[in-house]
Amino acid sequence: MNLSPTDVLLAAALVLVGLGLYGLVTVRHLIRILVALQILTQGTLLAVAAAGRYSGRMDLAQAMILTAIVADTVITTAGLALAVRVWQSLGTFDLADLAALKG
């Protein structure tokens, strides 16, 4: 099996995506959830990079990655601000305490 570096990149990307999704399903701490989200996003960015290499459209891929990093930073900031608010309001980061809305 001849694995090119791009293949490895893609494989790594998918591993990260998988890890991120796993984390989102199992982790119970709010900050760690945000970290899992980050892992997921970084995995997809690696996949974009791999796609750029495969298709020869690295310019497009680079533009996307840069934009996505910016967008992701905004989201993470918003998420962390929310987390701060949650801490101030509820005193906890445990997701089990954030399950009041049911049904």
Add this chain to the structure above:
Amino acid sequence: MSAFWIGLTIGLPWLGALALWLLGDRRPAVQHGLAVAAAVAGALAAVGLALFAANPVPVSLMPAALWGELTFQPDGLGVLLALIAAVVGSLTVVFSTAYMRGEHSLARYYALILIFIGAMVGLVLSASLLLLFIFWEITALCSYALIAFHNDDPRAVAAGVKALIMTQTGGVGLLAGVLIIHSQTGSYAINDFLVQAPHFPPGALTIVAFAFLVAAMAKSAQVPFHSWLPDAMEAPTPVSALIHAATLVNAGVYLLARFYPAFAEVPGWKAAVVGVGVLSALLAGVMALVAGDLKRVLAYSTISQLGYMVYAVGTGAIFASQFHLLSHAVFKALLFLAAGAVIQATGTRRLSELGGLGRAMPIVRNFFIVGALALAGLPVLNGFWSKDLVLESGFEQGPTWAVVTMLAVSSLTALYTVRVVWLVFFGRDHSARATAEAPVLMRVVLGVLAGLTATTWLAAGLLSQRLSDTLTGQPLATMSTWEMAVGLLAEPTTYLALGASALGLALWAWRGRLTPWVEKRSRFVQRAAEADFGFDWLSRQPASLARRSATWLARTQTGQLNWNMAGLVGALALILTLLVWRAR
């Protein structure tokens, strides 16, 4: 020309409704007056329509307003039912001015009744399937809103919602039928369908035929979709008289009669219609016999009499069915309004708490008896002629077992009728409960209806002429009133029917001796009848199933983020698996 009259018949009540809504609830006297004015104007317009403009040519009001055209067709069948709706409607509105004196939310009450009257007229005059469906839905909405008029009474609200859901579920049949027709003919025009029906693919036509039958059964409260009508008695009594005796419940019979030429050849359809009619007549008759609430007896009686009409359609006797529809609308409205007078005077609907009222309310008693005699099919009144016509036509054109059963039901009818008359106006004396004779206005309306009960049968000849002139493709024989009367008096079925009714009366007279014997043997039947033969339970199962599924499903909304994410991941896995499987 007819466009003008149709516009008035629908438009005047609707304008009245708008005016009442805008006026609000500040001045009751004005509200009563405005409602009566609008209703009576509508009735006069209906009479005008019948006299001057009844012809089977479709007219378009405001073409291209609603997916094409607003087409109406004022033929004999439509005009008859429109006339019933408008005239009985105006009488119940006049009655309401006395019955609803001092009540709240009169604007809502009268507006809904007026909208209903207009919509009912529109339904029967409509020449477009889409328009028919639209009016069908509007009448269902008004019926629900009026049943649940006393919103603070949970029983009334439950009854209203139940009626809505049951009739709307049947309405899905109408929707499916209309859309199948449209996909085959490309048009919503009823006449186009009637012409092209023989060329339909048989499977499609069968589906449409039975879908329409289901819709008609739900709307006309035929077994097994009848459980909503007895509960609908929570409505104010004038509403029960108008909507649940004289108009709305006739919409199903109208549907069957209108589309009979298209469906008559569908294998099994006519037999099914006969079966439904006979079963409803029989079961409802038994339930009327054991019911303990005055209005419920009348409700079951309505279901039973509608069964007669449905049975008549099933045997191909369209004229007989419409003739009986006319008689029933008049005498049942009379019975309901008289019952309303009793209920208002005594404050109760339970038969066990009524009795001996004949002395305190003699005029109401007499009018009630007129209605009862018509219901029981005793000579001279309109019920006698129309029921005998149904039976005679059924004997000639339908299966024998059905006629025999219907004769038995006639006995049953006479029995439960005399029972309710006895228990309310004679028998044990609770007359101290009745405060006074009914108000003058009520008595006047009752008198008008009683007069109509005695005379509408005279229009038989005119009616049969109009119907056969305007309904092409229907098997209708024309006859004059005299011919019909003489013909019926010559038929054996007439005397059998009279005998059956007499039997019913006799059974009541002998009840002292019969009751212990009957009770021992029929306790099971009695209890089953009180429990609506299980249909009420059955009709509650879908709702309870929905609620149980909802509770079960609600467990998926846990509120926990991890669970939500698991849903997302699960969905992803599922879709990817599906796609991989597809790519093979």
Add this chain to the structure above:
Amino acid sequence: MSTPAFGWVIALPLIAAPGLYLASRLSRRPAVARWLCLLTLAGDGWLYFMVTRTPGAAGAQAFFGGSAVMQWDGLAQLLAALALTLGTLVALFSTADIAGAPDEEKYYALLLVLVGVLIGVGCARDLFNLWIWFEALAVSTYLLVAFHREPPTSLEATVKYLVQSAAGTSLVLLGIALVLMQTGTLDLAAIPLAAKAAGSPALLAAGGLFVVGLGVKAALVPLHSWLPDAHAQAPSGISAMLSGVVIAAGLVALLRAVAPLAALSDLRADVGWLFLGLGAVNMLYGNLLALRQVSLKRLLAYSSLSHIGYVLLGIGVALSSGQPAGAAAGMLHLLNHGLMKGLAFLSAGALVYALQTSTTQHASLKTIDLAGAAQRYPLVALALSVALLSLAGLPPLAGFTSKWQIFAAGFATGHGTTELLVAFAAFNSVLSLAYYAPVLNILYRQQPSEAVRAGRLVPAVMKLPLLALSLLIVVVGLRPDLLQGLAAAAGSALMAAIGS
């Protein structure tokens, strides 16, 4: 002109937003924010009319030296019309609803951003662009949902919404990567040609990722779990925007992204069946869960799920059997639903405003608290009744027209399974009456509840949007041809994207 006309429809609110915020903060008068917001939206509406009047504005237009290509087709136009109408009415409503709240200026600025971004999502012509606008949409809604920062339930709803939505957009990005890998292009029009040359499996996976990732925003079951919380906890005007336009935008984005993949010859029918299946699940799930709700806003949120089901049904019919009428009907329902659900949430919002003395309890308005509301608040009760009856699909209101058209399209296919699905949808419509009707009964009771007796007056500026939407719904119900052009254009744009 280097920037074509329709670009301004997007740009105006986006440019005005920071200006509005600054002006209002500097002048320390929230009224400045309110007025600027309304003026901007009115101006944007005028621009919209100018653009739609001149047919030359349609088509692809390039911006910023060719790096971003946008188009103004039927779908874009529909979404823009909905966003502008609802946005303006919500802005008007909010001038009273959130008056005096901390950071009021931020709300108006974000509302402008939301409207601009919504129109942008509709105009996207390549996947990259679509993704950016989609992310922007997500971010602006996060901040708006969490506008009332005090109640812990509001925070909880936003946390769940943020995490789920962000996960979704990451998955979309993964799908975009796959598409790029296979075809070397992200232009929505160019993908089908490139895809025919390349193989399918990666593209199918990309399609699946798009459905899941964009489906989070489009309220597909089982990706919907954030929706009842977020729509119920957000300020009432934002609930109206969310249920009315944002999920519509999510659905439009999903259709745009999936369309080129469905254009691959043999996949179109399968995608159609997928949508039919998703639609059926949405309808039933939404209706059943709405039955159990005691909170009015949560009930309306679940109802949105079932209505998306109807839209999916229409589109599924169009795709699975090549009936373009289904697509037009689905789009009409999307449009109508925006208006109806917008009206429902705004009426609910007016009642929340009237019956609750403190905004910290705003989402806990139970239907039972509405008892007798019609006596004190007749206009609001009537508006809510019109909205609910229209949602239930009763004539002569708007909801009936679009539902009927979807059903008619389904029956016109003559396909047995499709017809059964339509019958299923019709039964679902009846089922929905089981939760809409009791609300009406409660509204019109004689005995008012405690909350109604203690309630305050609803200001005229709140009643105006209610009146406008009610009239619109009645008029559309009587004259469906008024919106038919918009819906048909959107439907045919969709079918064109799928290449049929």
